Amino acid sequence: MNAPLKELQDVSPAIKAEVLAQALPYIKKYHGKTIVIKYGGNAMTEERLKEGFARDVILLKLVGMNPVVVHGGGPQIDDALKKVGKAGTFIQGMRVTDEETMEVVEWVLGGEVQQDIVMLINHFGGQAVGLTGKDGGLIHARKMMIPNKEKAGEMLDIGFVGEIESINPAVVKALQDDAFIPVISPIGFGEDGQAYNINADLVAGKMAEILKAEKLVMMTNIPGVMDKNGNLLTDLTAREIDALFADGTISGGMLPKISSALDAAKSGVNSVHIIDGRIEHSLLLEILTEQAFGTMIRSH
Ligand SMILES: Nc1ncnc2c1ncn2[C@@H]1O[C@H](COP(=O)(O)OP(=O)(O)O)[C@@H](O)[C@H]1O
Numbered sequence: 001m002n003a004p005l006k007e008l009q010d011v012s013p014a015i016k017a018e019v020l021a022q023a024l025p026y027i028k029k030y031h032g033k034t035i036v037i038k039y040g041g042n043a044m045t046e047e048r049l050k051e052g053f054a055r056d057v058i059l060l061k062l063v064g065m066n067p068v069v070v071h072g073g074g075p076q077i078d079d080a081l082k083k084v085g086k087a088g089t090f091i092q093g094m095r096v097t098d099e100e101t102m103e104v105v106e107w108v109l110g111g112e113v114q115q116d117i118v119m120l121i122n123h124f125g126g127q128a129v130g131l132t133g134k135d136g137g138l139i140h141a142r143k144m145m146i147p148n149k150e151k152a153g154e155m156l157d158i159g160f161v162g163e164i165e166s167i168n169p170a171v172v173k174a175l176q177d178d179a180f181i182p183v184i185s186p187i188g189f190g191e192d193g194q195a196y197n198i199n200a201d202l203v204a205g206k207m208a209e210i211l212k213a214e215k216l217v218m219m220t221n222i223p224g225v226m227d228k229n230g231n232l233l234t235d236l237t238a239r240e241i242d243a244l245f246a247d248g249t250i251s252g253g254m255l256p257k258i259s260s261a262l263d264a265a266k267s268g269v270n271s272v273h274i275i276d277g278r279i280e281h282s283l284l285l286e287i288l289t290e291q292a293f294g295t296m297i298r299s300h
């Protein structure tokens with residue numbers, strides 16, 4: 001028996017029953033609703049966490065919700081790049097993606113990382129199907145240029161990094177209706193068939209909007225959004241986020257995450273959360289218990 005289960009044996013039956021009973025209103029509230037889960041690469045570094053995640057997603061599906069997984073894999077891409085003697089470079093949270101890097105991104109995200117998640121979900125009794133942006137014309141992308149912060153008005157070319165042009169959710173909806181759990185890699189395709197590396201937070205946020213999801217949960221490697229002194233901010237509005245951007249409190253990978261979370265909240269996703277994916281079963285705790293977790297992003 002693994003360690004957490006051993007600890008669970010010591011918990012009184014009354015407490016166990018209370019926790020289970022607590023889940024009932026949430027199961028009712030989210031029954032039949034779509035929940036988009038952004039599974040960040042930093043939250044899938046340990047086997048124990050990956051297995052817990054797979055089992056949580058299956059449980060959500062079995063109690064009547066429609067989980068849709070959008071996965072990342074930044075650290076896994078970094079590892080693969082190292083093997084070919086390349087170092088990852090990021091500008092404003094986006095990986096600079098030359099041709100060789102794009103090849104690595106495609107086989108790491110669309111291959112290894114996606115298949116690992118799909119296989120684990122299937123192993124524990126769910127039915128997961130892996131998709132990239134190409135499948136069913138899911139994600140149309142175009143080249144992204146980003147503003148040069150050092151030179152006003154100038155745009156930077158960061159290679160084959162994509163922004164989302166459109167999402168055609170038909171394939172995801174068909175899978176959901178058929179009891180499958182879609183697992184989506186953040187790779188988009190242009191008109192000419194060119195593959196683009198899209199930040200997974202952008203895909204998760206847009207997917208939640210297009211699918212009219214009830215909830216977007218972003219699982220990362222930090223307790224939530226922190227203020228300048230490292231204190232957790234449990235709740236953030238659009239105006240507060242603007243201030244955090246302006247004074248530089250938010251940087252790196254948190255930039256696309258917060259922007260995507262806020263866009264989703266503004267476009268009607270009722271509950272948007274950034275949570276610590278390093279805590280075992282954080283997904284279940286966030287969705288099925290009263291436990292306040294991480295940072296909630298509000299449109300106003
Ligand atoms: N204000 C902030 N609060 C929390 N994390 C921040 C903040 N500013 C920058 N970050 C960084 O953002 C990281 C999360 O983004 P990222 O590494 O891209 O995660 P993921 O791989 O889960 O998408 C954190 O680990 C942290 O280093």
Ligand SMILES: CC(=O)N[C@@H](CCC(=O)OP(=O)(O)O)C(=O)O
Nearest residue numbers: 040041072073074094095199200
């Ligand atoms: C353009 C861009 O930055 N793409 C990301 C895609 C993977 C990702 O977003 O992974 P995490 O969620 O684990 O950070 C990258 O190449 O790392």
